[in-house]
Amino acid sequence: MKNEELIIILDFYGQYNQLIARRVRECNVYSEVVPYTTPLEKIKSMNPKGIIFTGGPASVYEQDAPMCDPKIFELGIPILGICYGMQLMSKVLGGNVKKGLKREYGETEVHLNTSSPLFSNLPNNNTCLMSHTDLVDSLPNDFEVIASTDNCPIAGMQNINKKFYGIQFHPEVNNTLNGTNIIRNFLYDICKCTGNWKMSSFVQDSVKNLKEKIGDKKVLCALSGGVDSSVAAVLLHKAVGKNLTCIFVDHGLLRKNEADEVETIFRNQFDINLIRVNAQERFLSKLAGKTEPEEKRKIIGEEFIRVFEEEAKKIGKVDFLVQGTIYPDVIESGLGKAAVIKSHHNVGGLPDYVDFEEIIEPLRDLFKDEVRKTGLELGIPEKLVFRQPFPGPGLAIRIIGDITEEKLEILKEADYIFREEIANANLDKTLNQYFAVLTNLKSVGVMGDGRTYDYTIALRAVTTTDFMTATWSKIPYEILEKVSSRIVNEVKHVNRVVYDITSKPPATIEWE
């Protein structure tokens, strides 16, 4: 199915490009991000209803500044230039761009001329995210100013006849109030889109494209039981059926019942070729006596890959390997300059020695909430689709110190009770992550007139949107009390429960 309504997002290497694509999708319009070097003929043949120029780090007056074919302005297609995109539009069409006296970064009050179709139904003053040094200081011919700030007299411009619009601020980020409305105005009022695209269209398009690409060839997928790899696997299965084989390495470090649930969903509900490898003993023996968090993480990551490779070899040559990479993973792995706090292993990381020709990442452009929507479209049960984040190394990094089978059992039971009570209290939709930790601490207690010397369970619950920072959740005392009393009564070898009241930073969400 070819989408009739396409918006091209011309990429000048801005930070927020996929966010623009996402906002366009939110308005039910299909978009594709293409590099600024895309030939004009190709752009023409894609027949877009409109083009958005993204921001970018360069200065338009630098010698090697990214530049698209200037004839793009002769296609008769509406164009919205954002930040660098506006400056480029200005330069090509005869305006001037210069370095501003002051760098303008952050949330800024922008005065909007609401008679512009771009700003219809918006307030006259709107908080917008500015992030620039350069600015347009004289307009191209036939343009007029439609937005300004104290430091930036031309923060928006338009040529209403040609349908060219430029804005210095970023409508795609949350810090810009009404940003999606600005994009919607561009799509609907200026480009005359009707909004015929839905998440279900993403599923249909992907299935069709994957079918064409893969044909009768063989595909392999590492299933972790998490949302991303599950959605990727079901999508692939819809496209190629039995030519897909999923390998599910059960390292024994998943939460109570989780491995069986994964198996039931994939084998029984979807009838997917599934190989489950029960490798708990293998992982536990590698982990025996290891106490250092980073060492534990590394052992699990490496062992996972070894097990996966061994199983893959039994299958023989495959043509494609599926990865559940999603857009935030792409950004995070691209940064690479920040200090490493923890080495995150997304179980399912790339094996070295599996014989395959190409990697397929069908969710690469999607954000987490869009992956969940796709999962629901595909009929994956809500319980799996809305599963809270779970670290690749699993419960191993929620048992402080060395790991034994006994400790794993204790933690699984305590965690299960905590999750059950959170669900009973209807808090499961508001808390973003909650789990139990088995501290390596034993303390003295008294039970049934006798002395005990047993483990302490810590409960952790946080509220967060990006998981980079998080606030500890103020769970009502009555619920904490119930969880505490159930855990000490129902789980052997636990005689004390504490609640973690540290936010991130300074703590992290997981304890290791």
Ligand code: XMP
């Ligand atoms: P921290 O503990 O760093 O965790 O505050 C932030 C978020 O990342 C999850 N996490 C992981 N996810 N592999 C993952 O896929 C990992 O190795 C890993 N370690 C932590 C953690 O659960 C939280 O949601």
